Amino acid sequence: MPLQVADTLAPDTPDKEYLWTLNFGPQHPATHTTLRLVLTLDGEKVVNAVPHIGYLHSGFEKLGEHLDFNQYVTIVDRMNYLSPLANEIAWHHAVEKLLGIELTPRCKYIRTIFSELLRIQDHLLNVGTSALDLGAFTAFLYCFTQREKIYDIIELASGQRFHSSYTRVGGVMFDVNDLWVRKVRDFIDGLPKTHDEVHRLLTRNRIFIDRIKGVGVLTKEDAINFSVSGPVARASGVVRDIRKDEPYLCYKDFDFKVICSQNGDCYARYLVRMGEIIESLKIIQQALENIPTGPINVDVDSRVVLPAKPAVYRSIEGLIQHFEVIMPNRGYSAPKDEVYAAVEAPNGELGFYLVSDGTNRAYRARTRPPSFIHFSVFPHMIKGHMLSDVVAVLGSLNIIAAELDR
Amino acid sequence: MAVGLPENVFLTKLDVAANWVRSNSLWPMPFATACCGIELMATASSRFDLARFGAEVMRFSPRQCDLLIVAGRVVMKMLPVLQRIWLQMPEPKWCISMGACACSGGVFDTYAVVQGIDRFIPVDLYVPGCPPRPEQLIAGIIELQDRIKKTGTLDGREFVTRTAATGPQPLELDEIRRLREATPVAGLEIFSTPDIKT
Amino acid sequence: MIEESTLKQQFGDGIWISEFRDNRRVVVSAEQVHHLLAHLKNQLGFDFLVDITAVDYLEYENSTDRFGVVYCLLNMQTGERLVVKTFVNDPNPSLPTVYSLWRGSDWMEREVYDMFGITFTGHPDLRRILSPDEFSSYPLRKDYPLKGRGERHNFPVITRAES
Incomplete structure (x- = not known):
């Protein structure tokens, strides 16, 4: 070129x-x-x-105009592929806001647990690879071992370890069972040890600190002016977390802290991510203790969820309803309106601007991608630093190309 | 009485010896663009440990590598880069197309995504899946090692005969029809509508 | 909370507020949008630009305008959200840039330009961002097909023997 x-x-x-x-x-x-x-x-x-940028631009938003609300979840998965399920939850959060669906309590808890698990997964990979880029290989291996355990949990719930396509409009694909709960318990028991090890490897490591402390500083004013959100903004002293400020799912039931820092450099971003892992663990712990029983999908009469399999096989009403949801030209009808809905994804505010023309597919499905906005700040942050700091700043911003380019 | 060889000497062909060495010390060049790249990292990390099969020396410089693993979708802005990297790799070299997107475009049948890298660069092995599990990628690498052992030659003669493009031809019938219906893009050489023979 | 009457006093009758779910939306004419955004940012505290996007209303039922441009704003102090919307039309869809208000708008406006061909006058660096520079279509317009016009197939083929 x-x-x-x-x-x-x-x-x-x-x-x-x-x-x-x-x-x-x-x-x-x-x-x-x-x-x-x-x-x-x-x-x-x-x-x-x-x-x-644009070296991975694959037309996600154009595809969103051609697939219906449930089909598009497979595409959304591939957006931020460090935490696929978090994207699904964001997408269906927007769709359910458009359709005006209130989820069942059990579904809310399951989604909350998953979005926190995926936040841990995202932060683990980010901490691991940003250390890997600076020459520390061990932390990367420790982080990946824990990530594999989260993959197992996702696989147990959905059948796929990576791109699970687990959520559906008005619920989730399958219910979770006792084995799943036991696995999540095992995971949250085991993670603090790894977290501690990574802490001991990196947090007071002289080389690591020298490489990232005071590098790539983003002030609070700049963070707001540049539309930065998520851990990057919180490391710059912007106290904003959609989980607290506009509670969705069932975050208002739980007790957790929003981790912030004043410094705004790469080290602060690293510390914020490490702190958020512990807070996410707390949320998962509380959610697991209180997970309610009951249905995972909204009432089948709302005509947005698939009826249960026995009803499809044994009754004509169930069969008709199944086809109503599945057939491309029938489906559910959405209000002819536009809506913006956002959740706190691991990387920042992940929002969808949905325009509906009354059919079961979006007329326009715009994503508000945090990576895209964070990368636009990069030239501002790197000016005046050394060439070797480019890698450190890139690693701390956690740029995901598929989300960047879509 | 026939004179036997001493026990620590054995006879073989040079081709076979070279193939044995090559197949057990593949140096992959991870061309990781998207989700499959994360599974490639998982394959290299401790649980699946690609080092067991002698293919863990990931080098990001094409000059040092002999196995190109294309992990993830390749879009039209990226394809010239991929072709250049492939041409920069020294012979003998092999290419694994990892994941549905690299093999065929996968779920992304859109304007920007190349519908299978085998249309534009030669591919030796396809690993399906979206993304493939690490076990699948390992199986693919073992399969490739097996093939190198069986068919490889010292100076790469086996490649010389392959003069045709390996992938499917890019213009199927429906594509021709669609191209005729579409308005041609004027004033641009590289994106102009190709000549279609009927 | 933004009241319709106070905005009408300042910007005339061409402005109206609607509500859907928890989204409050202000629709304003293209001439006034920059003025309104500056007022919202400087006087009413909407200091965070969440997103800029556009919608092509070509196939939308009963639509009178071709493109809608959407600004999502957020007030960092109160947490209040506001969606500002305006319409532009062919043959030369154009809006003033908001780069002077929010520097984060830089890439968002470039993306809207790249995908829809809406130009932002006064933008310091309005180039294509996601598509290649040589690309000549605007992919997210409704008259552009999902599978493109053959751009993805026009590359030289490298065979095994020649590589």
Whole structure:
């Protein structure tokens, strides 16, 4: 790809001959996935960085206009693939808001437990890989061992370990059983030990601290002005968490803290993520103790959920209703309106702007992707730092290319 | 009385010896673009431990590698990069297409996603799944090792005969029809409508 | 809470507020949108720009305008959300940029330009962001087919013998 004039020199850069241009990505180990940076360097100092994205743009939003509300969940899964189920919960949260469905208590608890498990999964991978990029391999292996346990829990509930497509409009695909509850208990008993080990490996590690402390500082004013959300914003002192401020699912039942920091550097972001893992554990613990019994889907008369299998096989009403939901031109009818709904995904505010034209598929399914917005701040954060800090800042922002490009 | 070889000497062909070495020390180049990349990382980490099969030395420089693992969907902006990386790898080299998206486009039948990388670069082995489980990828690598042992040659002669593109032809009948209906894009060379022979 | 009457005093009768679920929406004309957004940010405390997006109403029933552009705002102090919406039309859909108000709008506006072809006058760097630079269509418009116009097939083929 030829470089463009706009890449090499920014308007505010003095035209000096000794500045040189370095292409970083799109295939580079520290970019994790596919993003490209064109860096203007003064020796080792980054004078300017121009991100180029779209190397994984695969038309998610266009597909959302062609698939119905339940089918699109398989696509949403592949958006932030570190925490697939969190995306599903966000998508169906938006759809249920549009259709005006109130979930059953048991479904709310199951979804809450899953969204917290997936938050742990996301943060574990982020902590592990950002340490890996800075040369610490052991923490990555410890984190991945715990991630595998979460995969097992997801597999037990949904049958797929990675892209589970577990949620449905008005409920979830399958109920969970006692074995699942036992597995989650085992996991939350075992995680603190790994968390502690990672803490001991990294938190006071001189090399790790020297690489990330004071690097990539984002002030509170800038965080708000740049629309940053989630752990990145909280590390800059923005006290905002949708779980607390606009409680959805059943977060208002639980006692947990919002982890914040004042410093706004990479180290603060690392600490916020580590703190959030512990808070998520607390939520899961409380939810597991109080998980109510009852149906997982909303009432079948609301005509948005599939009827139970015995009803389909043994009664004509059940069979008709099954077809009503499945058939492409029937389905449920949505109000002809538009809605914006957001949840606190592991990476930040993951919102969907849904436009419905009254059918069972979205007329427009816009995603508000946190990675996209966080990456747009990157040139601002990296200016004046060293070339080696690029990797540290990229790792701490947790950019997921599929969510970035969609 | 026939003169036997000493016990620590055995005779073999150079091809076979080279293949034995190559197949047991594959150096993968992870071209991880999307979800499958995470499963590739899981395969390399402790639970599944790809090192057991001698293929754990992931190198991100194509010059050092002999196995390209394309994990994840490849879109039209990324394909020139993939082709360039493939051309930069030294012979002998192999390519694994990991996951449904790399094999056929998967669920992403949209304007931007390349419908299978085998249309544009040669692929030796397909690992299906969305994403494939780590066990599946390991099975694929073992299968590839087996194939290298059986068919490989020292100087890569087996590749010379493969002059045709391995993948499906990109213009199926319905695609031709759709292209005729679509309005052509004017003024652009690389994205202009291709000539269609009837 | 934003009242319709106070906004009407300032911006005339072309503005109206509607509500659906917990979303409050303000619809305003394209000429006034920048003025309104500046007023919302500076006087009423909506200091967080959540999202900018657009909708192509080409196939929407009973629609009179081609594109709707949506600004989702958030008041960080009170947690109140507001959706500001405006309409633009062919042949030259264009809006003033809000880059001077929120720097986070930079990439969001570029994405809307890339996907819908709506230009933002005054934007410092309005280039395509997700599609290749040579791309000539606007993929999220309703008249662009899902499977594209053959762009994904136009690449040179590398065979085994020549690589």
